[in-house]
Amino acid sequence: MIQVNRIAQSSKRINRQRTLTFSFNGKEYEGFEGDTVASALLANGVDVVGRSFKYSRPRGIITSDSQEPNAIFQIGSTQATTIPNPRATQTDLYQGLTASSTNGWPNVDFDVMSTVGKLGGSMMPPGFYYKTFMFPQSLWMSYEHLIRKGAGLGASPQTGDPDSYDKMHHHCDVMVVGGGPAGLAAALSAAQSGARVIISDEQNEFGGSLLCSTQEIDGQIASEWVEKTVAQLADMDNVYLLPRSTVFGYFDHNLVGINERRTDHLGEHQLQSTRQRLHKVRAKQVILATGAHERPLVYANNDVPGCMLANAISTYINRYDVVPGNKLVLMTTNDNAYKTAIDWHQAGRKVVAVVDTRSTSNGELVDKVRKLGIEIIFDHAVIEVKGNKRVKGVDVAPINAANHSVTGAAKYFVCDTVASSGGWSPVIHLSSHTGSRPVWNDDIAGFVPGKTVQKQHVCGGLEGVYALSKVISDGFTTGAIASQAAGRGEGIYTGELPKINDPQEDASMALFHIPHSKKTSRAPKQFVDYQNDVTAAGIELANREGFESIEHVKRYTALGFGTDQGKLGNINGMAITAKSLGKSIPETGTTIFRPMYTPTTFGALAGADVKHLFDPARFSAMHKWHLDHGAEFEDVGQWKRPWYFPQQGETMQQSLERECLATRNSVGILDASTLGKIDIQGKDAREFLERVYTNPWKKLAVGKCRYGVMCNEDGMVFDDGVTVCLDDNRFIMTTTTGGAAGVLQWLELWHQTEWPELEVYFSTVTDHWSTMTISGPNSSKVLDKICDIDVSNDSFMYMDWREATVAGIKARIFRISFTGELSFEINVQANYGMPAWKAVMAAGEEFNITPYGTETMHILRAEKGFIIVGQDTDGSVSPQDLDMDWVVGKKKEFSYIGKRSWTRFDNKRENRKQMVGLKPKDPNFVLPEGAQIVFDKNQSIPMTMVGHVTSSYYSACMGYSFALAVVKGGINRKGESVFLPLSDGNTVEAEICSPVFYDPKGDRQNV
C-alpha cells in the first residue's frame, strides 16, 4: 500500500511520524495525521469516490473544503455511530476510520444505475418528475416507491447516539469569524486594544488560505506568521480561540451560532466527553473574515474525475504533500491560478499547458510560468474533457467569450488532471443570514456583503480584497475599528505591518460558462451543481420554459439545493441564467443564503436537552413516598402526579374501584400540592377578584372559602378554583395545576396594564405549600387524632378554613370538597410535607386510609358533576353552557372580564352545547371519552353531531357507568335519549340526565 501521489516531505501540516490506516469502500489505505479523508484518498490515487445522484456518473474529489459536492460519505463502523454525509474534504483522518460512498450499486466502479443513467439521462431534464408518472393516478404511490428507492445520500443510524452534546453561552466585544490572515489580524488588533475577543475557524487549525500558501511574510513562509500570531492570541486572556468550530448561523441582534467539533478527529466515539459543543455568542460587534471560494469553470464533462479547482490542487500539494495526478492542464480566467501550475511544476509533475481565456496577461505569476517553460495558450478554453473514470485528455479550442462561441478547431491534449479557475466568490453566506442582500462588485466579478442592521464588519477576501498585504492590513484596521465600536480602544491599529510583496496581477476576465462547438443543449453535459446533476443545458431549458426568476431556476432545477448549498455552483448558475435571459448578474440576483453554513449535527442543536432533561419534570414534596408505594404517574403539564396506586396484581380498574370505595366509605388521601396557589394582598384585593372572577366576592367573610370561575374576555371559561379569605385584604387563590403560571400572568397583565391604580400584589406560593386532601366520612376522625382544633361539623363548617397544627406541624386547613365527601385540605409548609403526609397516613391506618391518584379524584368529582377545566371545557364553553349560572354575578357593578361577550348573538343561541350527565342504557358499558353524540341514530353519514362525551367512568359506588357530556340544548332535554355511534361500528344509547349523580342534596360533605 504505497501512497502513489504523496511527494517528499515539505508541509508541516501533516505528521509523517503517525501513519493512520483507514478503509474506503472496503479497501484498506494509509494516510498521515493531519490528512483529511480527501487528501488521504488522493494520496492513494483513488479517483472515483461516488456516483452522481441522477445520472449515476462516476465522480471524484473536486475541492479541498466546504464546497465539496461529490465526496459525500457514510463514515462509521457501527449502526449507532455511523454518520451520513460528512464531506471527505472536511473530515480529519483518524486511525481505523471506515468510510464508504453513499451512492453506487453494487459499487462505485461498476454501477448498474449508470447504464440507466446513460439511457434514461436524456429523459431526465429538470422537472421531468412533474411531467410524468401521472397516469393512472392510483399508480403514483408505486412510482413514488421506486423513486424513493433512489433517494437520499447516506443512511441514518439505526440506534440511538452513544455520544453526548452540550452548549455554552458567551459574550464578547468582538467576534471574529474566520481565522485566515484577515481574521487573525483583526482578532489580534482587537485584542490588543483591550476587547474581549472570540475567534473561530471551521478548519482543524487557524491560518485559512495561508496553510496552503507558498507566499512569504517577513521573509518567512506565511504559515510561520500564522503560528506566531496564533501564539500571541493564545497568550492573551481576553481572547478565546475556537478551532474546528463552524459558525453555522448569524442571527438577529448579533447572535452567532458556532458548532465546535471536539472529538470527531479522535475517532468514531469517545466515552465520557462531549462530541460537539454548540457555542452561542452574543457579540457587541462581529467581524466576518470568511474569505473567498474559488469558482470552477463550466465546461463539457467537467465532472470526470481529475477535474478539480485550481486552488484545491495547490492546497493538496502545499498543505498535504499530495499531487493528485501526473499531467495537468490548467484553465484560468485570472493570474492567481497560475500559482497552481507553479506548484504542480515544483512538485515535479508535468504541466501540459495553461489555457487562459484572456487574450494576454503580463502579471508576475504569468511571467514566472513562462520562465518555467510551460506552454500558455491565450484566448482559448478547455471546451470538453475526454474520459470516464479519470480524465484522459481535453479538447482545447479558441473561443470568443463575448458572444459565447468557439471560433476555431479544437486541439487535443493528453492529460489526467484539469484544473480550472473562474475567479473567486466571497463567502457572503453569514452576512446574508439576517435578511441582508449581497451586492455585485464588478471589479472582482463577485457578490460582496450588502447593507445590514447587524453590528457587522467585514474584511479580507470577503470584501474582495485579495492581495495578502492588503488583506492583513485590512484585518488589523477592521479589528481596531470594531473594538472601538464596542467601546474599547481608539479605533486605529498602531502596531507595525508585516512585510509582504504581492505579485502584480493583471485583470482577470469575468467568464463562467465555457462555450462548446455544439450548442449547450446538444453539447456533452456541462455541470453547474454536481450534487444534483444540474447542468448548463438544464438551466437554459428551465429559462426557456418560463422559469426566469433565479428562485424558480433554483426550485425547478435544484440548483443549490445540495449539501454544499450551492457554494460551488450558484454563481455560475446565476451567470448562465443571466446570459440566457439577456440580463446582468446583479439583475438576476442571488437566491437567499440561510443557515446552516455547513450542515450541523442534530445532537449539537439539541445539546443536553435530551432524554430526562428534554423538559423539566416537577415533583411534589411527597413524590418519593408515591414512588415507594408503587404509584403510576400522569403527566400534568410538567408535573408528575400520581395517577393511581396499583397494589399487587391489580388491574387499573380494580385499583380505581378500591380507591373510590375506600374514599366514599372510609377515608382516602390525595396529594393536591400541584394546584396553583397565589397569595393576593392589598386593600383592593377584593375588588380585583370581583373583576377577574365571574361571581361576587364583596361579601366573602374572613375565614371563609369560595369557589370561583375565570373567563377570558371572550366569555369562555379558562380556569377555576377555590379562593380563601385570610383577612380583609389578603386572599389565597387556588388555580388548576396546568393553569397556575397562566393565571398568575393573567392577573399581573390586568393589574399592570389596565388597573395599576388598584393596590394589590400577587405572589406565587404554589411551591411553598404541600397540600393533602383527606376525604371521606372518616376524614374528621383521622384529623381529629392529630389536630389541635375541634374539627367537628358545627365548629369547623363546610367552606371554612382554619389555622391549626397537624401532628405538631403548622397548617392551614380548608374544609372544601371536590369529592362530595366530608373533606379537609391540609396545607403545610412544603419542607414539612413528607412528615405531615406520613403522620396523616399513620393516623389513618385504623381507618384503612387509602391514597388515591388523579384518576380516582376525577371519578369522584364527576359523580358529583364537578367540572375539570380543559377536560369538560375546551375554550368554547361559557359558565352558562355549564349550567353554572349561579357562579355568574348579576348585580356586580364592574363589568367583569368575560361578561360583555355573553350578550353576543352566538352566546344567546338556544341550542348551544350544554353540560349534562349521561346514563348509558347498558349500566356496565363505559362510554369512550370523546364519543360523539347524535339525536337520530338512523341518519346516514355525514351525521349531525350534537355534542360529545367529556368525562366517562364506571362508578363503583353507584354500581353503574356514567358520563358527563355537552349536548346541544341539553339542559332542557333531560330524560331524552341520545345515541353514540362508536368507532367500532356499534351505536349505543344513553339518557340525558343531571350531571350530579351522587348525593344530589350534598348531605355527605356534612356527615
Place this chain on the structure above:
Amino acid sequence: MSNSIKVESPLHHAQLDQLIGQSNKGGVILHEAALLGHLNLRGNAQDAEFLAGVQEALGLALPIMPCSSAKSELAQIMWLAPDEWLVIVASGREYDVEQKLRAYLKGHFAVSDISGAQTLIELSGENVIDLMNKSTGYDFHLEIFPVGKVVGTTFAKAGAHILRVSEDKFRLVVRRSFSDYVWLWIQQGSQEYGLTIV
C-alpha cells in the same frame, strides 16, 4: 414546631449529605443552603415610609437599585423587581421576621412566607463559570456581573435568581418543584469538571 419532626428540603431525596466528601477535586463545588427562611416582600420603593419601615425591621436598607442585594447579620435581601424583594433569614426566623415586617410596615405592602417554595444552591469552584455558561445566557464577566449582583434569568429550562457571592461563588434561588431538574442538570453539566458536594 417540635424539632422531632424530620423536615425535608427540596433536594432531600438527592441525599447530598451522603455525597459529601466523596470526591474533593471537582471543578464545581455544590452546597445546598437548605431550610433557610425565605420571605417575599412587596412594596413601593418610592415610598420613604416603606423604606424606613424595612430599615427598622431588618436593620438593613432595602436595595432599590435594579439587580442589587444587601446583607446584614439578620438577613440577606435580593432585588427581584422594582417592587419585589427576596428576604433570606436564618432557618426558623421567617415567622418572627415576617411579623416584624408587618409590625413596622404601613400602607400598601405585602409579605409572603415562601420558605418551603424554594431552596438555595451554592455553586463554586474553578469551573463554576463554565457551568454557568452552559446553563444560562447571562454574561458572567465580572465587569457585567460584579459580586453582590442578583439576576433573575433562565437556568437551563428552569428559572432562577442568581446572586454572585464572590468571584467564583454563586447562590441560585431555585423553585422546589424544579430543584430535582436543576440537580440533574448540574450533574450532567459538571461531569467533565468533576462535582464536589460540600
Place this chain on the structure above:
Amino acid sequence: MQQYSGFGLLKHSFSYHENWQRVWSNPTPKKHYDVVIIGGGAHGLATAYYLAKEHGITNIAVVEKGYLGGGNTARNTTIVRSNYLWDEASHLYDHSLKLWEGLAQELNYNLMFSQRGVLNLGHSLQDMRDIERRVNANRLNGIDGEVLTNAQVQEMVPILNCSKNARYPVMGASWQARGGTARHDAVAWGFARAADALGVDLLQQTEVTGIRRKDGAVEGVETNRGFISANKVACVAAGNSSVIAKMVGMELPLESHPLQAMVSEPLKPVLNTVVMSNHVHGYMSQSDKGDLVIGAGIDGYNGYGQRGSFNVVEHTIAAIIEMFPIFSRVRLNRAWGGVVDTCPDACPIISKTHIKGLYFNCGWGTGGFKATPGAGHVFAHTIAHDEAHPLAKPFSIDRFSSGELIDEHGAAGVAH
C-alpha cells in the same frame, strides 16, 4: 396547453428538449381586468384557475410582488390532511382533500401528492381524549380516521421512540391514511400553468401598493407598474393580508408571525408517513429527495422578516430527537421561515367585506397549504357570485362580532 407525459419526455429527448413550450407567459398588465387577485401563491393561483374554469371569468390578473409561489407556498412542510375537529373546518378541508385526489390529472402536472398517511401523536390523557373526539367527529362526517394504540403506532413507525421512559411517552395517535404530502412548488406551478392556459395574466414582480375605491366599491389596484382597474379585487396575501387591508383603512383579526421549518441532509428512506406531535412540538416527514422535512413551533412575536428565532430551531430539533433518537447524528442542512397570518380561532377567513368588490382569503396561519385547491375553489365561487360558497359561509369575518368562532385550538393544536 402542451400535454405532459412519459411519451412526451421521450419525444422531446430526441430534440434535446429544445422545444418545450413556456409553462406561462410573461404578459404586460392590461388596463382593466374583471378580477384582480392580489397574491400569486398557491391559493391565489388556484382561485384564478377555478374562476376561469368553473365560472367562465377569464379576464383575470394574478398580481404577485415576487415570484409565483414564493411566499408561504414555497416554505411550508406540505402536510395535507382533513382530520380537523369542528364540522365547518373538517368539511372545508375534506372538500380540499377530495380535490387533491384528482388534481395532478386535472392539471396534467404531477404534484407528487403522496397519501402516505398522517399520524398525530398523543402524549397525555387529554391528548387521547381530544384524539378520540376528533376521530369520532371525522368518521361521522365521512372522513377517514383511526385511533391507534401505542403498540400500533410503534408497529407503524418502528423508529419512533414509543418507550414508557420517554419524557412524554407516546400514548397513542390519530391516523388519517388519506393524508400525506405534496410537492409545494409543483402545486403553484401546476395551477399557474393551467390558469395561464385559460387566459389568466400572471403578473410577477408586480407589487400592489394601494387600492382605489369610489363610493364604497373597489375600482382597482395601484402597483409599481401603474394603476390596474378591476371590478373585483381578491386579496390572497397570507402573511401580508393586514398590510393590504390597511390600504383600505381596514384592520383584520390577524397577527403575522414567523413560522420556521428546516430540512436535514438527504437520507436513504427511513420514514414513510407524516408524524406530528403538538405536545413535544415537532413534526416531520421525509421528502422524495430524502431530506427530513421538519416543522417548528410558531415564534410568539409578530414578524415579517421570513425568519424566526434560533431557540425555536433548537427546541424543535430537541423534540425530533426526543421522538426519533436515531437522528441525533443526522445533520441539519437548511432552516428558513415564513410569515403566517394567524386568526384567534385558528381558522381562516374567506369573506366578502363592507367594501363592494373586495374579498379576503386569509388567516390560514400555519395550515393552509392542504387547503389550496379547496380554498381556491370556494373562494372563486364567493367572488363570482358575490356570495359565500356554502362551505365558506362559516368563515365569514362577521363571526368575530357574532361570536361564532370555530375554535380549532382546542383539539387541532398546531394546525399544520
Place this chain on the structure above:
Amino acid sequence: MLLIHCPYCEEMREEEEFNPAGQAHIERPLNPEELSDEQWAHYLFFRKNPRGLHHEMWLHSHGCRKYFNATRNTVTYEIMETYKMGQAPSVTASKEGQS
C-alpha cells in the same frame, strides 16, 4: 434571536427570559355594555399587525415579572426602544416617516 432591554431590570437580556404579549396600548373599554358587538369584537380580536414599526408588549417572565412596551421593526427586528407601562413611545411610525 432577540436581545431585549428590560426597562425595569435596566439591562439587555436574552429573548428566552421574555414572553411576547401582543399589541401595546390597547385600552379596555370603560363601558363594555355600551359597545356594539362590532366595536367589542374590534377590541377583542382586531389588530394593527403592521409591517414595519410596531408597538408591542413583552413580559419579563423569568426576570422581574413586569410587562413593558417595545417599539420594534417587524421586518428588520430592530428594537428602537423599550419603555415602561403607561409611558408613550418616543419613536413612532409617523416620526419615522412611515405609515
